[in-house]
Structure formats: structure tokens, C-alpha cells
């Protein structure tokens with residue numbers, strides 16, 4: 001069975017993940033590689049429903065305040081579905097999967113932002129996701145204030161265009177986002193082999209070519225280790 005490469009993108013809202021995923025997907029496809037992109041929450045029919053409940057700030061008017069533990073469990077329900085329905089089948093066929101957010105987001109937002117703690121998130125990850133980790137995580141971590149400014153502006157545009165909002169998280173104050181930001185830095189320190197941090201604010205194209213280099217290096221490592229095990 002051939003194995004693809006699972007790459008996740010992480011960072012605060014407005015850190016530029018979505019743009020970078022688009023650039024990377026286009027570059028890899030131009031090299032003739034099969035690429036599957038998705039986001040969490042979302043990316044499956046069930047996930048899209050969960051996304052609407054979790055992200056629309058009007059959900060709570062209808063459903064009542066969402067408990068932090070319920071929020072965590074819904075994020076993992078979405079993740080379980082996309083692993084089974086999209087990510088694992090694509091990897092089994094040898095594709096490169098680019099996923100906009102994964103469990104590091106739960107650790108940063110629910111673990112630190114909501115205060116549930118990393119241990120609970122990592123235990124949930126083991127139980128629900130079989131502890132499946134990406135082969136590479138690109139963490140975009142520009143300055144906190146510039147991410148927040150971009151995220152709030154984008155959400156205003158989204159609300160004007162679609163008549164719905166995705167503001168439930170963006171309403172959180174700077175303290176919440178400071179905890180999220182700090183937790184991302186902590187994850188990067190702990191997982192230094194898996195997580196590549198891009199913290200500066202270089203132009204989009206310059207960041208895109210750095211990410212492509214990192215991905216090429218990871219693909220070469222995989223090819224070399226596959227060759228070694230074929231020889232043994």
C-alpha cells in the first residue's frame with residue numbers, strides 16, 4: 001500500500017493559512033502530485049453542519065451557551081468523521097493531504113483558550129483519532145494583533161456576502177487569543193520535529209516558497225526511508 005503525506009496548517013484566525021494552502025496545493029499539483037485539501041471543522045457533510053453550529057455567533061441564541069466540553073467534543077466528532085471519510089482514504093492512495101487545522105487547534109483553542117487543559121485534549125485525540133499525527137505541521141504565527149485585525153475584517157466581509165457569520169470565536173477578547181498564541185508556541189517547542197514555525201511577516205510568495213521547500217525536504221526524507229526499508 002502506498003502512503004501519502006499528511007500536512008496540517010495551524011495558526012490564529014487571519015494568519016494566512018488558507019492562502020498558503022492554496023499556493024501549496026497549486027505548486028504540488030503542477031508537479032503532478034495528487035493533492036486533497038480540507039478544513040476543520042468542515043470538509044464532510046456532517047462536518048459542515050458541525051461547523052455551522054460552532055462558528056456562527058447566532059447559534060447560541062438558538063441553542064443556548066455551548067459548554068467548552070461540548071465544543072471540544074464537537075470538534076473531535078468533526079475530526080473523526082473527516083479522518084475516516086477523507087484523510088485516511090486519501091493517504092492510503094498516496095495523496096498529499098493539506099488540512100486547514102487539526103488537533104493542535106483543539107489544544108490551543110479549547111485546551112488553552114477555554115482552559116480545558118492539554119491533557120484532556122491529548123487524551124481525546126488518542127481515543128477518537130487513534131493518535132494519528134500529521135507528518136508535518138506548518139504553524140503560521142505572525143504577530144497576534146495583525147492576525148486579529150485580518151480575521152475581523154474578513155468576517156465582516158463574509159457576513160455582508162453570505163448573510164451568515166463565522167464570528168463565535170472572533171468575538172473572544174485579546175486574553176483568549178494571547179492564551180491560544182502562547183499554547184501554539186508551546187506545541188512548537190514540544191513537537192519540534194513535526195512543527196515548522198513561520199513567524200515573520202514576509203510577502204505571501206516568499207512564505208509560499210519556504211513552505212514548498214520544507215515539503216520537498218519531507219517528501220525526500222520519506223522517499224529515502226522507503227528505499228532503505230525496501231533494501232532491508
Ligand code: TMP
Nearest residue numbers: 013040041075101102105106109110169
Ligand atoms: P477557520 O476555519 O477560519 O480557521 O475557523 C475555524 C475556527 O474554529 C477558528 O476560530 C478556530 C476554531 N477551532 C477550534 O476552536 N478548535 C478546533 O479544534 C478547530 C479545528 C477549530
